[in-house]
Amino acid sequence: MPERLDLTQRSSGVLLHPTSLGGSGIGDLGESARRFADWLHRAEQRYWQILPLVPVDACGSPYNGLSALAGNALLVSPELLLEDGLISSEAMAEGYALPQNTVDYPRVFAWKERLLENAHRGFLDGRADHLADAYSRFREEHAVWLTDFALFMALRRHFGGAPWTDWPDDIRSRRHEAVDRWRR
Numbered sequence: 001m002p003e004r005l006d007l008t009q010r011s012s013g014v015l016l017h018p019t020s021l022g023g024s025g026i027g028d029l030g031e032s033a034r035r036f037a038d039w040l041h042r043a044e045q046r047y048w049q050i051l052p053l054v055p056v057d058a059c060g061s062p063y064n065g066l067s068a069l070a071g072n073a074l075l076v077s078p079e080l081l082l083e084d085g086l087i088s089s090e091a092m093a094e095g096y097a098l099p100q101n102t103v104d105y106p107r108v109f110a111w112k113e114r115l116l117e118n119a120h121r122g123f124l125d126g127r128a129d130h131l132a133d134a135y136s137r138f139r140e141e142h143a144v145w146l147t148d149f150a151l152f153m154a155l156r157r158h159f160g161g162a163p164w165t166d167w168p169d170d171i172r173s174r175r176h177e178a179v180d181r182w183r184r
Contacts (some may be wrong), residue, residue, distance in 0.1 A: 013047025014040060017062060018075055025098030025108040030077025055153075058161065060105045066153070069145045074112055085127045086119035151183060 021027030021036055040048055054065030055072050062072070078095055081087045094111050098104060122128060123135070139146060152164070159167055170178035 011046040013045050013049060015049040015051070017051045018053070019060070019103065022100070024078060024092070024095030025100075025111060026074055026103050028077045029075045030079045033077075058105060058109070060103065066156070067145075067149050069142070070149050073116055074108060076112065076116065078112075078115055081115060081119045084131060086122040087115055088118075091115055091118050147183075151179070155182060 016036070017027075018029055018033055019027045021032040023030070023032050027033070037048065052062040052065055053072050053075060054062060055067055055070050056062060056074070057064050057066060060074075078087065078092050082089060082092060091114070094114075098107055098111065123131065155167065155171060156162075156164070164172060168178075171182055
């Protein structure tokens, strides 16, 4: 059970979104996040306030999330994908050329998308069978929202990133026949 918050004790922490950590093009939830958490512990900080970790639009704001439940793909650690055997070290090379002190969102989005596509192919090719059970559990535990989110993201891509309010009426209104047609 989590430690109970004792409001009679003084405590402190840090507000820092993981994308502000060091990394290839953008901070993520890999080694830099672990090092930061270790530093917080050594500095006797009790809290790390992280802001929303949801998928973001092209502006990158965690307050303009595309889902309340899905995670931000930018936070996936390329190093952990490599460790799991899902991508090659060559696939990571592009990330080393990205700016280290600022985030170039268009380049980072494009690079991370290619990495995740490579990781997906690697998973389907059986390069990470040790993750198959966790993947199945995740799909089962999150089925209530996952399929709809995947459809939303596919539609968003199809319509060039346009807001859903600008999509054709049948899918914008989630008419059953339109949803069924688009799922195929």
